[in-house]
Amino acid sequence: MTQLDEKVVREKIRTYITHELIRDPDYPLEDDEGVITGGLMDSFALADFAVFVEQEFGVYIPDPDLTVDKMDTLNQMTARVLRG
């Protein structure tokens, strides 16, 4: 697999969250904003995120990493995807 570009990954996840999960394409999502603890999406979305990441980036995130603690912000999500 080719090396994933940090900026590309981040923007793809941002677009996915605002379009698919928050359903508000204009939402100004910040990189360190708690998307689950801040009420933007519920924890169901973590399972959705896992499916998206596998399809989009070919990265399989194991279940123990899919927790609110580890996956609450765009920064955390991007870093986890880049780790592969």
Next chain:
Amino acid sequence: MLTLETRANYATLLDAAALRPDDRDEPVIIFVATDAAPITVTRADFQARTRAYAAGLARLGVGPRDLALIAHTQNLESIYAFWGALRMGAIPAMFPTLTEKLAPDVYMRNMNELIARSGVRLIFTSDEFAPVMARTATCPVVGSSQLAGLAAAGGDDFHPHQPQAEEVAFLQHSSGTTGLQKGVALSHRAVLNQLASYSRAIELSDDDVIVSWLPLYHDMGLIAGFIQPLVQGVPLILMSPFDWVKHPALLFRAIHEYRGTLTWLPNFAYNHLARRIRGRDLAGLRLDSMRMFINCSEPVRHDSHQLFLQRFGAMGARAEMLAVSYAMAENTFAVTQTPPGRPPRLDVIDRRKLEEERRALPAQGDAATITLVSCGPAIPNTQTQVLDDQGRPLPERRVGEIAVRSDCMLTGYYKRPDLQPFVDGWYLTGDMGYMADGEVYIVGRKKDLIINAGKNIYPQDIEAIVNQVPGVHPGRAVVFGVPDEREGTELIAVVAEADTEAEDERRRIARAIRQAVVRESAVTVSYVKIVGPKWLIKTSSGKIARAANRDKWLTERRT
């Protein structure tokens, strides 16, 4: 096993199979989790632990007829505390726990209101939340370690209490969002009557294995996925709902591993499972052991069942496994159940006649249609009828309010003599529906109620929160449900009027609304729209019209 034939052999829940001294190596519960090895609780373990927890509760001053609230994470400790309380004659009630998302002050304000109304003797919670709850609680709060320590101390403080059949066994709180929750009080007799009748409806046998991720503070999880297996001596494979929503394949791993036969799911779960399990998480798993996936507690959608079969047919899911039950806490649990071994009936009716004439007539020609999934006939001890708005019974295929009568009804709402649940012996459900060929079909609700992922949400509760958000014109917010095909449930939308025209400021208000609602109610809002003054439609009496505003919002979104 408790059946209609053996009913006379059971006096109270203390006659549960899990508490019988025979077959002490039989598993009562196997608790499974994503990040831990399974824990098997045998009957011997269960009896020793629940006895110890009963003694621990007694040392904390809990006595017979005292109300003990268990507001804990879904784990074995909360289960031992529940049955420990039952064994010493106290009245346990499972309650949603505080979470990191909820504002502790709001949660405790609601809790203290409940304590004041219901006379809660004690709250049992996790070590994490015990200190924060104890700070403001108006009754004692005990954490896991403290109760476990008292339970482990041994001794003979435990005095078993033999309740009468008509005594209240436990409470089941209606899943509203505010502190004004009603505690549905269920007697030993009512619960046993429900289980005897329901065992016939689902043809329960000793070969069954129940698998459940459902929360124990909700009637479906509490009765179908907890009390039923423990009373009947059927193994329960249990997991935490918090674990399952993030890792949906956990349910199928449990079914495969333990040869599960029965599980109960709200409609959204069929979509969640079908859409959010990765292929590799299903490798090697089979569902052939299942008898029924029982759809319950929110409107049943045929397309959710179809989606489920398309995705999991290759793993052994079949149409005849998809069953439906219509249930409510006031009837202990089930009112109806589709029979095992055949798919639920579908009724394709004329949409216009339904909406305009309140009649459910099979569609003919090229009329616009709506497909409804049957909830099945009433279970053996329960009767249903459909009433018009004058309370008169309606014939088949006429839409009215569903009324229920049975021998497994609530005793009443706990310490709420002001709330009278029965009219001439019938409980009026607030659900609108019709009967056809002896089966019940539900078409909607009498009052505004959003059912989001199986959870009942009253729009006025959310509107009250939104009205407090700075920037929202007070009294100028509306909340409504939007049925969503992808999610298989209703999503929640908020429209709020603000005086500001500035786009940045409106975004700030929208974000504040999402945050306030989740912190005060644990509800996630899917859509927030900030509009200018006079956007909202009011009724002639000056109230905000939810349905008209939803239609306006939907129309604007389409264009």
